[in-house]
Amino acid sequence: MHALHQVLHAFFNPHSFTLALPDVWAGFQVNLRMMFVAEALVLVLALLVAIVRGLPGRGAKPLRALAIAYTDFFRGTPIILVTFIVGFGLPGLQLGFISNRSFTVYGIIALTLVYTAYVSEVFRAGIESVHPSQRSAARSLGLTYAQAMRYVVVPQAIRRVIPPLLNDFVGLQKDTALVSVIGVAEAASLAQQFSTQNGDFASYVVAAVFFILITIPLARFTDHLVAERELRERAQAF
């Protein structure tokens, strides 16, 4: 009974909850901002990398190689290292436009670099899953390669990869806390400060609840999309 009481006191002290809430909420707004900016950038850049990687012809070989090298590097490097490289490395370069940004910006850059690599693979799988006959049909109408991609292949690919894409975004959202190691004042780091000052761990629980509260709707939405597609595919196969 004593142990339970200790746990409750250390993690779930209602008084500490109320005290920690404003600070952690302020920090969490930084997390939200990082998520939205990074996710928007990742969507655009990852699609670009995926398209470049699929470009046909010998002329595009250097571009393809570049896309592969990019993906290999950033998928293989732990995100914390990328964060150090960006967060401590870029300021050291003494380049005006990139070296005097806030840690939040460096965090966003690190997240974008890493998740672009992941998500580009998701997009690539989606693009490759569109049956070649769709390209044939598009090209036979006289559409150029770019038009066939733009109007026929990519729209179908995106629809198919939305569930795995959202899954990666859950990861990205949580990793906004990880990139705080370079000094971003976001929910996790503010929770840590509060914990040190207050001597208990309720602030961590508060921060965890914030993260969970935004991932659950996303997870349910993903489930809903998957279920909807299954239903549609079954209806087609009747």
Add this chain to the structure above:
Amino acid sequence: MTDVAGTNGTGSFVEIRGVSKWFGALQVLDDIDLHVEKHDVVCLIGASGSGKSTLLRCLNMLERIEKGDIVVDGQSLTTGKVDVNALRRKIGIVFQAYNLFPHMTVLQNVMLGPRKVRGLSKEHCESVAHDLLRKIGLEEKAHEYPDRLSGGQQQRVAIARALAMEPELMLLDEITSALDPQLVSEVLQLVRGLTEVGMTMIIATHEMGFAREVASKVCFLDGGRILEESTPEQIFTNPTQARTRSFLARVLDAETMA
């Protein structure tokens, strides 16, 4: 080989000269010669794998040929200078599996080519698409997605989509092979209508009765070669080649069994 058109004739709308093609070590087309005049309806018959589809796909450069030459409307496809997209604008192709774009409505499927390739105004494309859908009897489906349509309806839309580009040549690649038997006739009826307005067509088909009815020329393909080329009357009643005879016997036997 019997050749009613004459192999040395130049200036045919489509001239296929000594075309060969390999997929790896497998030769799929073997020295094909074929001439198609404007308003001709050429039917390609033969077993699966005899090269019918590949030949059609070579004609609009979905496949490259390794030997020989194809000339469409005076333009050689093998010079490397050919504008592929311009060529494809002249040639409509309809596939066995319809290949409609599943994320677009029927109307958008039909409008895509005219809108993006020919660069016509949205209003014009829409009215052309509606006209075509009316002609194929599917105007009420304009705003449906393809997966809401039967196979026969989808294939009719695929034909309309090709026609929307106002092609000078239509290639039909076994367009009824994937259809339930009761849906075949609505598609064939549509193609029959095209022959009546003088559309130039090359049709790969397993529908022997239909080939006999609409073809101005029938080619029997076997192992990537045109083994026999003649009028439908000649080929179906008095084929000169033993392999043509045995193929027709097998196919017609299967048809009576069904």
